[in-house]
Amino acid sequence: MTPDEKKRIKKEIRDRERTQFIESMPFRANELRKVLKQLDRELSKAGCDHTLKKTLYIIRILSIDEDTAVIWLHDHGGYCDCEVLANIEGRFEDAMKVIK
Numbered sequence: 432m433t434p435d436e437k438k439r440i441k442k443e444i445r446d447r448e449r450t451q452f453i454e455s456m457p458f459r460a461n462e463l464r465k466v467l468k469q470l471d472r473e474l475s476k477a478g479c480d481h482t483l484k485k486t487l488y489i490i491r492i493l494s495i496d497e498d499t500a501v502i503w504l505h506d507h508g509g510y511c512d513c514e515v516l517a518n519i520e521g522r523f524e525d526a527m528k529v530i531k
């Protein structure tokens with residue numbers, strides 16, 4: 432395999448993972464972006480209390496189904512508000528590259 436082929440295959444795998452991540456989301460991209468932005472603001476004010484309280488509050492305001500959202504957040508390492516930011520924001524922004 433030439434280095435170029437290797438590069439192409441790696442990119443294909445990455446893009447497939449990105450697509451799978453986006454397809455698995457129980458939110459629209461702009462909704463998740465709103466959740467993360469608001470959460471970032473809330474956490475910088477109050478810090479994390481090791482629950483999903485702030486995340487769920489925002490999710491409810493946006494009328495997103497809470498149960499589905501929690502399962503998905505857990506699946507992606509978001510067990511509390513700061514973990515949602517730490518584990519999901521980066522992956523989400525990376526996954527969005529496949530759309531751009």
Ligand SMILES: [Zn+2]
Nearest residue numbers: 479481511513
């Ligand atoms: Zn936390």
